[in-house]
Structure formats: structure tokens, C-alpha cells
Amino acid sequence: MEAINLNSTTSRDLSKDPRNELELATPQEFDYAENLNYLSRSPNECLFRIENGRIYKAIPAGGETAVVEISSTPENRLLIRFLGEPAAVSAGMRTEVIRYVRDWFDLDTDLAPFYEMAQSDPLLHRAVNTFYGLRTIGIPDLFEAICWGILGQQINLTFAYTLKRRLVETYGRPVECEGETYWIFPTPQTIAALSVEELTALRMTVKKCEYLIGAAQLIVRGELSKEQLLAAGNSKNAEKILVKIRGIGPWTANYVAMRCLRFPAAFPIDDVGLHNAIKYLTGADRKPTKEEILKLSAAWTNWESYATFYLWRFLY
Structure with a gap:
């Protein structure tokens, strides 16, 4: 089964494959298990369920609705299996599901520059080593x-x-x-x-x-x-x-x-969770001030969003 890349795959190409499965290539800096761990953080999640390492979710697809099972292959690709009646899976539905999943897992962001910057950052180096392959899980709607x-x-x-x-x-x-x-x-x-x-x-x-x-x-x-x-x-x-x-x-x-x-420089600098994560990592006896956070984050330019998400992960 060939990996499907939305950027080079048209709806007509998708319609040639009658099977109810497709694969998405993922970046090198992607770890399915790390993202699954994040998605598993609340037993009260209602918009998807996780069972035996697989994610089950209903996805709006234009005027249709797809129910899919998402898992990982040994080649580090995402395997998407459409549930329900095979005849109901149109080429348009497949295209919309690909778009949604790529956005959900932020597969089109190149994290290599972020990891390179973070390795020498006093706060982020531990985060990227601990959670390597984690993407900022999105909310497309x-x-x-x-x-x-x-x-x-x-x-x-x-x-x-x-x-x-x-x-x-x-x-x-x-x-x-x-x-x-x-x-x-x-x-x-x-x-x-x-x-x-x-x-x-x-x-x-x-x-x-x-x-x-x-x-x-x-x-x-x-x-x-x-x-x-x-x-x-x-x-x-x-x-x-x-x-x-x-x-x-x-x-x-x-x-x-x-x-x-998905603006990379988005930075909720007043977030309590961010403050607590920085306090935890620095071993300080108090939360940092805004001025201290600005100084600590000086090297994060255009990666503030990912830096925040990775630091949050130490807490939840």
C-alpha cells in the first residue's frame, strides 16, 4: 500500500483505490505513541475513543461524515481505516479525512528547526528529549x-x-x-x-x-x-x-x-500551566514573572507555540 500525500494526490487518484484503507506518510520527527499518550490524558474525552492503541473518531467530511480507525504501521505511517459501509466512502470523503488528520496531527510542520533550537535551550532540551515526536494536536474547527x-x-x-x-x-x-x-x-x-x-x-x-x-x-x-x-x-x-x-x-x-x-508564534504567556511548568523545570520556589518568561523565551522566536505545548506536557 503506497503512502498518500495530500499535496500530490488528487481526488481522482484516491478514487482508483476501492479499499477502505489509506496510509499517510509522516515526518521523521513524529512518534505515534507519544501523540497517543497525549490523546489518552483524559478518560472523559467524548469526541474520540482509544482502544488497543487505535483511535476511533467521527470526522465531518463536507456534507458527509466518516468514522475512522487510526493506527500506526511499522514504517511510522498513519493507517486510516474507514468503518461502516464500504460503498459509502467517496473520493471526496477520503480527501477531507486526509486533510483533517494531517491538520489534527500537524503533519505539515517541519519540526527539525525547533528540535535544533531546543537542544541548546535551558528549558526546552529536556522537553524535546522526553516527548520527542509529539506534535501540537490541533482542533481544526x-x-x-x-x-x-x-x-x-x-x-x-x-x-x-x-x-x-x-x-x-x-x-x-x-x-x-x-x-x-x-x-x-x-x-x-x-x-x-x-x-x-x-x-x-x-x-x-x-x-x-x-x-x-x-x-x-x-x-x-x-x-x-x-x-x-x-x-x-x-x-x-x-x-x-x-x-x-x-x-x-x-x-x-x-x-x-x-x-x-497554527500560527507558530502564538504565545499564551500569562498561562498558569506554562508558569508552573517553568517553575517545575527550573526548581524555583515561585512562579516566574512575565519579564522572566520573556527573557527565558528569547530564543523561541516563531516556535513559541510548540515550546508552550511541550512545556505543558510536563503537567498534563
Whole structure:
């Protein structure tokens, strides 16, 4: 089975292979097990499940939905197997799934320069040696990324996952396949039509409900889109757009820029987790100041996003 590279593979090429499997080539700096460990961090995850080293997930594919099993081959490629009825797997669906998986695992980013820089960095050298092959796992859908950022504000990760599950299982779309139920994240159209009272029934704060509904309404009205933010050109410009939205501050804006927009210089410098990771690695008796972080991160230019993600990994 030949590896498929989206950059050189057309939908017509995909349609020549009637089988329900495809392989994706991965960069040398990719370790499936390391990324699987990250994805396994919460038993309360509701948008995919992991079983026997394989990832099972429903993926929106244009007007269709694909349910896939993702695993690794001995050659360090990603093996994607489509579940369900073989005849339902169109060339367009395969193309969309390839795009999604490449984005999800950030396969198109060359990490070699990051690793070269990090090896001589006092903070990062331990991180890249400990988590070698880890990619910044993405959230390709803008609305999902914004929601996850808002849900995670000022609460611990465990409760954030609980809130996400309540939101998804109440307002998301279930997909049945081979005896299992998978979930698609709620659309902005669905959330935009809700009242604050309906969302507070999920036991999230009134303000978070207002923020989620407000962001959804902006997207529905066409006033906010991933394309608009990408066109901003960099994380600073995208942040300026995002922080104008009620409920989105610099932290959430940079989180979205990291996980969804893939701007390499996105840097949530005020993040408590980042501060705690630096404290842990330096053995300090207090968290670093912003000025100290700026000094420590001076060599991270255009790798702030990956540096942050790797340092977070020491904590969660």
C-alpha cells in the first residue's frame, strides 16, 4: 500500500483505490505513541475513543461524515481505516479525512528547526528529549476551538472535560457505526439558537453560556471565520480580532491561534500551566514573572507555540 500525500494526490487518484484503507506518510520527527499518550490524558474525552492503541473518531467530511480507525504501521505511517459501509466512502470523503488528520496531527510542520533550537535551550532540551515526536494536536474547527478555550477558563482540566461532554452529548450530533456511538461537536447554528437558560442547565456559568452563544452568533452571521483569522497573517493580528469578542481574552485568543490557526508564534504567556511548568523545570520556589518568561523565551522566536505545548506536557 503506497503512502498518500495530500499535496500530490488528487481526488481522482484516491478514487482508483476501492479499499477502505489509506496510509499517510509522516515526518521523521513524529512518534505515534507519544501523540497517543497525549490523546489518552483524559478518560472523559467524548469526541474520540482509544482502544488497543487505535483511535476511533467521527470526522465531518463536507456534507458527509466518516468514522475512522487510526493506527500506526511499522514504517511510522498513519493507517486510516474507514468503518461502516464500504460503498459509502467517496473520493471526496477520503480527501477531507486526509486533510483533517494531517491538520489534527500537524503533519505539515517541519519540526527539525525547533528540535535544533531546543537542544541548546535551558528549558526546552529536556522537553524535546522526553516527548520527542509529539506534535501540537490541533482542533481544526474554529468554533470547537473557541468553545474549548472558553470552557477551560478558570477551571481545572477535569471539569473542563466534563463540561465539554455535557455540551457535546446534549447539542452535538450522534453517529452510529458498527455498534458504537460517536459524536460530532455542536454546530454554531445549534448553539446560536439557544437561550442562556438552556445552556446553564449543563451547569456552566451564565457568563460562559453568554460567551458561547455570542461566538456562535458571530460565526453564523458571517462576522467571524477561520478564513478571516488566517488572512490576518500572524498570531498578533488574529489576537487583535479575537479579543474584541466578548469572553475572549489574550489567553483564549492565543490558544485558538495555537490549536486551530497554527500560527507558530502564538504565545499564551500569562498561562498558569506554562508558569508552573517553568517553575517545575527550573526548581524555583515561585512562579516566574512575565519579564522572566520573556527573557527565558528569547530564543523561541516563531516556535513559541510548540515550546508552550511541550512545556505543558510536563503537567498534563
